[in-house]
Structures are given as C-alpha cells and as structure tokens.
Amino acid sequence: MRKEYELLKTISLLPGVPGQEKAVRDYLKAELKEVTDRVVTDNLGSLIAIKGENGPKVMVAGHMDEIGLLVTQITKDGFVKFQTLGGWFSQVMLAQVWDIHTPKGIVTAITGVKPPHIIPMDKRKEAIPIDQMYLDIGVSSQEEALEIGVLPGQMVTPRAEFAVLGNEKYLMSKAWDNRIGSAAVLEIMRELKQTPNQVFGTFTVQEEVGLRGAKTSSYIAHPEVAIAVDVGLANDVPGGDKAEQELGKGPQILLYDGGLIPNPYFRRFVIDVAKAEKIPYQEAFIVGGRTDAGNMHLAHQGALGLSICIPTRYMHSHTSIIHYDDYLNTIKLIVAVIKRLDRQTVDQLLQE
Numbered sequence: 001m002r003k004e005y006e007l008l009k010t011i012s013l014l015p016g017v018p019g020q021e022k023a024v025r026d027y028l029k030a031e032l033k034e035v036t037d038r039v040v041t042d043n044l045g046s047l048i049a050i051k052g053e054n055g056p057k058v059m060v061a062g063h064m065d066e067i068g069l070l071v072t073q074i075t076k077d078g079f080v081k082f083q084t085l086g087g088w089f090s091q092v093m094l095a096q097v098w099d100i101h102t103p104k105g106i107v108t109a110i111t112g113v114k115p116p117h118i119i120p121m122d123k124r125k126e127a128i129p130i131d132q133m134y135l136d137i138g139v140s141s142q143e144e145a146l147e148i149g150v151l152p153g154q155m156v157t158p159r160a161e162f163a164v165l166g167n168e169k170y171l172m173s174k175a176w177d178n179r180i181g182s183a184a185v186l187e188i189m190r191e192l193k194q195t196p197n198q199v200f201g202t203f204t205v206q207e208e209v210g211l212r213g214a215k216t217s218s219y220i221a222h223p224e225v226a227i228a229v230d231v232g233l234a235n236d237v238p239g240g241d242k243a244e245q246e247l248g249k250g251p252q253i254l255l256y257d258g259g260l261i262p263n264p265y266f267r268r269f270v271i272d273v274a275k276a277e278k279i280p281y282q283e284a285f286i287v288g289g290r291t292d293a294g295n296m297h298l299a300h301q302g303a304l305g306l307s308i309c310i311p312t313r314y315m316h317s318h319t320s321i322i323h324y325d326d327y328l329n330t331i332k333l334i335v336a337v338i339k340r341l342d343r344q345t346v347d348q349l350l351q352e
C-alpha cells in the first residue's frame, strides 16, 4: 500500500458515531500538534485548529462523526436492540457485521431479522423496517450479554476494512462520510503557512444527526467565510446519471443543498480559482441532504457559505468508495481559495 494512504486508512477505521467521537478527536489532536499550538474545543467536543492572527475569519470544517448505531436495550434472550444514528437505508443493513464498543473490548454483532421463509409471499418484496431488526451477539441470555460487557448507550460501528481496489486510486473503507473530509481539513491546515486571514480548521461532532457541532463551533470561529468539506454523490454506476457526479472528476462545488443556497459570487470566485489553478471540479447539487455549512453560514450575522464535496459511491453503508485524486484536488482547491481571501476580497464578496 502507498505510504500516502496510511492516514486515510487509520482515520476511516476509527470508531466515532455522533456524540462519541473521542477516538477521532484524540487522533486529530495529536496530528495537529505539529500544525499549530492554537487548538481549542467547543463544549460538544468539536475540535478547532487556528492559524493566522489578522484578517477575515475563514472556517473550513469536516465532520468527525460517522453513521452508526446506539445500543438501547438487551432482551431477556440476549438480543441487542438499537437506535440508528444518522440516515441508514434499511436494505444495506441486513446480515452485516458490526462492532459493539464495550469497556471489555469489541463485541461482534450481526444484524438479524426473521428469515424470509417465514415471511408471507406477498410481503417478501417489501423492505424490512429497521425497527424489526436486532443485533445478534451469539449469547443466550441478558446475563451473558452483560457479562461480556454490552450495555445500553454503547456505540456500534460497521465492521469494515480499508482496501485499495482494482485501480489503485479507488479506495474502499468505512466512514468516508466524513473521515475523508476530516483528513482533508487536516491536510489543508498543514499546507497553509502564511495566510491573509484567520483560518479555523474545524472538526465537528454530530453532523449526521443535524449539524449540531457545526452550530456550536461556529460560535467560536465566528466565520465570515464558511466552507464545509463533506462527501457528495457519485452516481457513475449502472443505472445512474453520472453528470457532475463522477469519481475522479474533481471536487463538487455544490450549486445547492438542503441546508444552503451558496452566495453566488463566492461560488463563482471558487470556480475561478479552480480554473486559474487548473483543478478539475464538478457542479453538483444535493436535494435531500445537507452539510455543516448549513449551520456554519447562519451563525451570528451570517457568512459566505459553500459546500465542497468529494464524490463517494455507496455512502451511508458499511463500505464506500472514493477516488484519491478527488481528495487531493479538494485540498488543493481549498488551500488556493483560502490564500486569496484577504480583507478586501471578502468585503467585496459580501457587498456584491
């Protein structure tokens, strides 16, 4: 495996559902030590690394949390009931393997549901509702479950591996949503040396349950420019419409998403930077989804907001696929944009 993939492998495999992002936060905190000594957290646990003393406040954020489950109950027979955290699609959940994180270690679980043989013929074509699923941990009683450390409140994450696929730029892992965004923000902060602004490289919590860390961290950053780095749709698959949604064709500078109508002048500015730097880009839009920018651009008096997304196949499932070049180009684009955001430029954009 290429050395450059080490960071992506490590960060994507760390566990961190909404509200329990500590492992990811600790990892990033250690990495940021070399980058800046100004690192703070908000009271929900979002991490904010700061560079630059003067000029406009630019916030660039990637969320640390991944979609997962929360243990809610253990039945008398030792089955584990759960609450989903983030948007799970029921059809990709069945018969999957999961990690339950207990103080005694990882407990292996499988999503179970009654076998199709006992579902009436006319009902077999229907998707199984999530509330009929449970986790099977291979014990026969509640006592046994408790004994191996399983308790309500524990996080459950998909068990998955990191793999370099056929074309070595295609990378498969769990939680690209949004460890790829967190990794990008880390690299952006590493690359920025002198800037004409104050940059707040932010790693938010609880994005998947309603952009919650984006709200609290924005009160620290007080952004005038708010950029979220997240995953976007890659629809370059059989039956899909790949227009502006293709792996390897560059970061997606969103035209619209469910939480943000970007400032058109700022969006144009970012596109002009991409053109000047010869960075490929796509102009996608997301109707049924939001990014952290949805809350970031609403803090205080508001900010120039934009969502920049790395196209991803099969997001919100156990394993998803990204293209390494899209990641690199996202970093390159945002670094180039931040370097140009001096006081005059930001004021001009705000007054357009």
Ligand SMILES: [Zn+2]
Pocket (backbone or CB within 6 Å): 063, 177, 178, 207, 230, 231
């Ligand atoms: Zn996301």
